[in-house]
Amino acid sequence: MFDACISGLIAVLSWPAFGLMLIGVAAGFVVGILPGIGGIATLAIMIPFTFSMKPAAAFAFLLGMLSVVTTTGDLTSILFGIPGEGSTAATIVDGYPMTRKGEAGRALGAALMSSLVGAIIGVAVLAMLVPVLRPLVLAFGSPEFFMLTIIGISFIGIMSGQSPLKGLLCGGLGLLSATVGMHGSTGIFRYCAPIMFLWDGIPLIPSIIGLFAIPELIDLARMEVMSKKPDVGEIGGVMQGIKDTFRHWWLVVRCSLIGTFLGLIPGMGTGTAAWIAYAHAVQTSPDKSRFGKGAIEGVLAPGAANNSKEGGALVPTVAFGVPGGPAMAVLLGAFLIAGLHPGPDMLTKHLDITFSMVWTVVISNIITVLAALPLLKYLAKIASIKAALLTPIILYLAFLGAYSSSNTIGDLVLLVIFGALGYVMVAYEWPRGPMVLGMVLGEISEDFFISSVGRYKAAFFLKPSVLILICIFIFNVLFPVIRERRRKRKAA
Amino acid sequence: MKNMILTRSFIGFGVVILVLISFAPAAISAPKPFWEGKTLTFIVDTPPSGGADLYARHIARYLPKHLPGKPIAIVSNITEGGSIGALNRLYHTKPDGLTIGYVNRAIVVNQLVGQPGIRFDLSKLSWIGSPTQGETVFYVRADRGWNSFADMQKSNKVINSAASRMGTAPYQFQRSIELAFKMKFNIVFYPGTGDRMLAIERGEVDAGTLDTDPFLAEYKHLLDRGVVKIFMQTGLQTGLPTGPERNKDFPNVPTVDELLRQLPTDPTGALVMRAFVDTTVLGRPYACPPGTPKDRLDPLIRAFEETMKDPGYLAEAEKLRVTPKPISAEKIAQMVRGVLNSPPEVTKLFSQMFKE
Numbered sequence: 001m002f003d004a005c006i007s008g009l010i011a012v013l014s015w016p017a018f019g020l021m022l023i024g025v026a027a028g029f030v031v032g033i034l035p036g037i038g039g040i041a042t043l044a045i046m047i048p049f050t051f052s053m054k055p056a057a058a059f060a061f062l063l064g065m066l067s068v069v070t071t072t073g074d075l076t077s078i079l080f081g082i083p084g085e086g087s088t089a090a091t092i093v094d095g096y097p098m099t100r101k102g103e104a105g106r107a108l109g110a111a112l113m114s115s116l117v118g119a120i121i122g123v124a125v126l127a128m129l130v131p132v133l134r135p136l137v138l139a140f141g142s143p144e145f146f147m148l149t150i151i152g153i154s155f156i157g158i159m160s161g162q163s164p165l166k167g168l169l170c171g172g173l174g175l176l177s178a179t180v181g182m183h184g185s186t187g188i189f190r191y192c193a194p195i196m197f198l199w200d201g202i203p204l205i206p207s208i209i210g211l212f213a214i215p216e217l218i219d220l221a222r223m224e225v226m227s228k229k230p231d232v233g234e235i236g237g238v239m240q241g242i243k244d245t246f247r248h249w250w251l252v253v254r255c256s257l258i259g260t261f262l263g264l265i266p267g268m269g270t271g272t273a274a275w276i277a278y279a280h281a282v283q284t285s286p287d288k289s290r291f292g293k294g295a296i297e298g299v300l301a302p303g304a305a306n307n308s309k310e311g312g313a314l315v316p317t318v319a320f321g322v323p324g325g326p327a328m329a330v331l332l333g334a335f336l337i338a339g340l341h342p343g344p345d346m347l348t349k350h351l352d353i354t355f356s357m358v359w360t361v362v363i364s365n366i367i368t369v370l371a372a373l374p375l376l377k378y379l380a381k382i383a384s385i386k387a388a389l390l391t392p393i394i395l396y397l398a399f400l401g402a403y404s405s406s407n408t409i410g411d412l413v414l415l416v417i418f419g420a421l422g423y424v425m426v427a428y429e430w431p432r433g434p435m436v437l438g439m440v441l442g443e444i445s446e447d448f449f450i451s452s453v454g455r456y457k458a459a460f461f462l463k464p465s466v467l468i469l470i471c472i473f474i475f476n477v478l479f480p481v482i483r484e485r486r487r488k489r490k491a492a
Numbered sequence: 493m494k495n496m497i498l499t500r501s502f503i504g505f506g507v508v509i510l511v512l513i514s515f516a517p518a519a520i521s522a523p524k525p526f527w528e529g530k531t532l533t534f535i536v537d538t539p540p541s542g543g544a545d546l547y548a549r550h551i552a553r554y555l556p557k558h559l560p561g562k563p564i565a566i567v568s569n570i571t572e573g574g575s576i577g578a579l580n581r582l583y584h585t586k587p588d589g590l591t592i593g594y595v596n597r598a599i600v601v602n603q604l605v606g607q608p609g610i611r612f613d614l615s616k617l618s619w620i621g622s623p624t625q626g627e628t629v630f631y632v633r634a635d636r637g638w639n640s641f642a643d644m645q646k647s648n649k650v651i652n653s654a655a656s657r658m659g660t661a662p663y664q665f666q667r668s669i670e671l672a673f674k675m676k677f678n679i680v681f682y683p684g685t686g687d688r689m690l691a692i693e694r695g696e697v698d699a700g701t702l703d704t705d706p707f708l709a710e711y712k713h714l715l716d717r718g719v720v721k722i723f724m725q726t727g728l729q730t731g732l733p734t735g736p737e738r739n740k741d742f743p744n745v746p747t748v749d750e751l752l753r754q755l756p757t758d759p760t761g762a763l764v765m766r767a768f769v770d771t772t773v774l775g776r777p778y779a780c781p782p783g784t785p786k787d788r789l790d791p792l793i794r795a796f797e798e799t800m801k802d803p804g805y806l807a808e809a810e811k812l813r814v815t816p817k818p819i820s821a822e823k824i825a826q827m828v829r830g831v832l833n834s835p836p837e838v839t840k841l842f843s844q845m846f847k848e
Contacts, residue, residue, distance in 0.1 A: 040539070040540055041540045041569075043540075044540035044545060044546075044549065045540075045549075047546070047549070048549065048553060051808055051811065137690075138693065138694045141691075141694055141696050142682075142691070142696060182574070182657070189608070196576075196577045196580065196609060197577075199574055199576075199577060199609070200571060200574055266684075266686060266687060266690065316686070316690070320686070320689070320690055320693065321686060321689065321710040321711060322684075322686030322687060322689065322690045323684075323686055326539060326540075329686075330540060332710070333546040333812075335710075336709050336710070336811065336812055336813055337808075337811045337812065339811065341709070341710065341712065341713060342710060343710075343711075343713035343714075344713060344717070345713065406569075406570070406571045407568060407569070407570065408570070447682075447683045450681050451680055451681060451682055451687075451691070451696075454678070454679070454680035454681055455652060455678075455680045455696055455697065
């Protein structure tokens, strides 16, 4: 295994793989920052370029691009309140308020460094678990995955802050909106029959951009500048953000592990990892009232999870041919072109190629951080540009990003509807995070529920592994309540 | 002065006329090809991931080279309303030879049973061709104690099988097996192909169906490791009275046709099964909107046929594990019409599939 690890590293550092990785990183950097260009679509367009490449070079190019997309996507979330990628929306909740407070540099530094640490932990876990990866993934079936999504949904209560009732209602609204569309097993149309646009459900990207970007833009349009006193200290407060990553190292490690684990579950990690890590940060913080108003932990947690999930998502893709998310589905196409068969061989015969992927993720993230650091102080200054100039540009990017979801006018209509909803939610202090978590988890949860009931009927609840997960769910719900009561009792 | 201006104007006009005349023969003999400087759009019904998108991008790279004027080709992923939505869009696009759409073959049965939302008639589409003939295998967990499909049928057990959502090709195939061979399937739904294959690997289900090309490309290790056995294949259509041929990768696996002749079956169910196999053969067909003029459609069909022989295309097809077995536009139209004109009892059984 050690030999394969070294061979993988040599393959990535050799020519032309390293050069191609640099090109991939540069492309991913731009794609991640621009909300209108999806990382997955770009990956699909890049696939033909890999036809003549060797496997290690092809994956260095593609993975190099993919692994920086979420990192730089965080930058857009923090600076403009627009998710650069669908998975980076959670960073907005505290990242954008930090920009408004004049702490853009600190938030950017924290996002970048936590992303790097997350990526390294993600792939390190992947590398360490190579011998047990397959049995580990096979140990979980649809019922267990369903219970994991239920545990995820239980975070809605945690994310609700000071008003759990409002949070639960918003989470419920999110879950309800996840039911829109054609029902998978019965083919029944739910709340969407005359509108074909909604047959496949409410698209997440325009909804999330609407919920988060539009209210902030309306707010921004009424201001002179986004942030009146941009913190542009030595390197724009960036160093402070980097220090924060190590000051909260245990949180970053935990969130990286959450991301890696969720990435292992096919279809689950992409949208949920960052939100669940964010909820975990809220859950474990002694002062929950800071969240949503610019808490640094609210940037560190999703930043770390977002990047570590890519390491986790490689597992089902490499070991089973089951893509961990849409980006991994595109990568699966590259496997075929490179003449590789996902499956046990990737963990034995072609272990060096698997390790070359691991190294690509690590090296490309290091390069991104090194390349981005000098730019951050200039990026942080964006917050001091006149709002009258900034608003139309951000509005344009928001519409472009929304339209890229399914390339139809429906995306824009949805953006406006969710924008109005988001504005009302902000005005009346209803939390938007639980709603997004409900939307993201609702569909996956229902998919696993349909598979579980279809196979085992109600008996799946009696499986020992499911019973253990039910206990974890109960603990997750009750623990914060009990802890709060104890704290109050002590204070009294 | 006035005369001078007039004279100069006449001279100028004469020069222009002379220039135009001198260029005219060339312009008349070589009109600008229609596709020159234009964009050819490929509509695909899935997001930019998975087989349909990958294969469409593969064709889109080569087909323009064989069209006069060598247009630029782009792939547009229309996911609104799934396959039906994308086809609605294609059907109502201007038939100007600038739009080609991928048609999910499962849609043929969807139209037959009158699924809601359909605003097209497949029999009126201007077909271009299909790059490969579709073949499907029926795989079964090796540890379930069955040695052949006949064993399975005799066991009278409820078979837990994996399919995507209702109405998709795997669902139609499994329901057709159930009807034709008088068996009982409990179809479990999974979101994607990968999820279905993971379910079989962890033993959550007993059986499933998958197209032969992706099976060989991505999941052959299940067969090699003895996790699954293949009990049935739709086979390669030859048009011979002997029926479809066995795939060379599965020489010992009987075809649907052979099993229908050998085992006890339900006669109407067998007709349903044959109709389903006909749709499978379509593979991954492409079409233009109905009413595409002949002078646009013919060059497109020709370009498609030439693409299928292009050495560059074939080399990449090999890498993508697409077996090049193209089907002509004419043959596709004939097969689609055949299924859409199924006898009422077959249509009724297909309709029941979508109501369970």
